[in-house]
Amino acid sequence: MLGKFASMAVSVACLTAASPALAEPADYKALDTEAARLMAAGKIPGLAYAVIEHGKVAHVSAQGWANIEQRRPLKTDTVMYAASITKAAFGQYVLMLVDDGKLDLDIPIKTYLQKPLPDYDAYKDLAADSRWEKITPRMLMTHTAGFPNFRWLNPDGKLDIKTDPGTRYVYSGEGLNLMQFVIEQGLGLKVGDDMNRRIFQPLGMTRSAMSWRPDFRPNLADGYRQDGKFEAHDERSSVKAAGSLDTTIDDLAKLAAAMVSGQGLSAKAAAERAKASFPIANPHQFPPTYTEVEPANAEIGLAAGIGVVVFDGPQGHAFFKGGHNDITDNMLVCVERGRRCIVLLTNSEVGQRIFPPLVQTALGETGMPWAWEYGRALPVTAP
Structure with a gap:
């Protein structure tokens, strides 16, 4: 790629060199073999992945362990945490509301609320800042409303607006959660139930939900930190547009x-x-920056879409969304030409160790801006 993105932030050069693109799109045996090799090199306990070709699910696979200690294998119907890929799923739902005429991406959110936003207890911290009145659904869905990622990251734990709405990309889970709040308070819809009715059920995503379901427990992936320390899957009891989706690779492939x-x-x-x-403009996704500019971003057209990030690569226009926490690392990369995607779910903090070569093996060179997505090196040694 051009400029900064000619070299990946994730130091996987030794893996990538050994990871040729598939000779034919249907050569999934080779992909599965390469995935197993990369898992061993990257020390990834469990990996589930799916390939989409021409807008159809072409291949789904799962390797490794859902729980190492219990020797439970990871399966394609094992429930895993989607993390921030939830934002892409929520984006699909928001666009459905736009189609319905219930939501306009560019009308201020105050239009939909019955009272000023700071009059709601959850947003009382904004009482002295009238800039909230400028915020639109598009700003919330593109991380340009000016909010921090989460209010609890602030020293005082209060919500504030860091940059003028509509002037800067600042990654913000708060923004997505506010969009959910506007839909629920202003439109009278229950986001979790409505996403199930309008997205999960029609697509046959039978093991997906925006909040915990007890029937997930028997076939569930637990997680592992970078040092290999075990951590149980969190039973998220409340719907959060920023990241509460539990799903399987079978289901997420359909989405x-x-x-x-x-x-x-x-x-x-x-x-x-x-x-x-x-x-x-930001040089990297995390931590959010308020003034820095990376000129190389413009060379690939790096920009915010609705619930995703978009760019232009060797195969044309593409979009992606990652999802990460201390025991989860996931990635969705889609190329519009040929309607091609790969979806990757891991129960490891460091799945990104193997994502660049695996994406390249499945889709060829996409130009995916790994340096912006991760912004830090993770050493990996090939076997």
């Missing part, structure tokens, strides 16, 4: 196929997802 093919949306709404709504 990725629907997203890249525009299923469930009008052509106009589907185009909004991957439109470059706002250019991203």
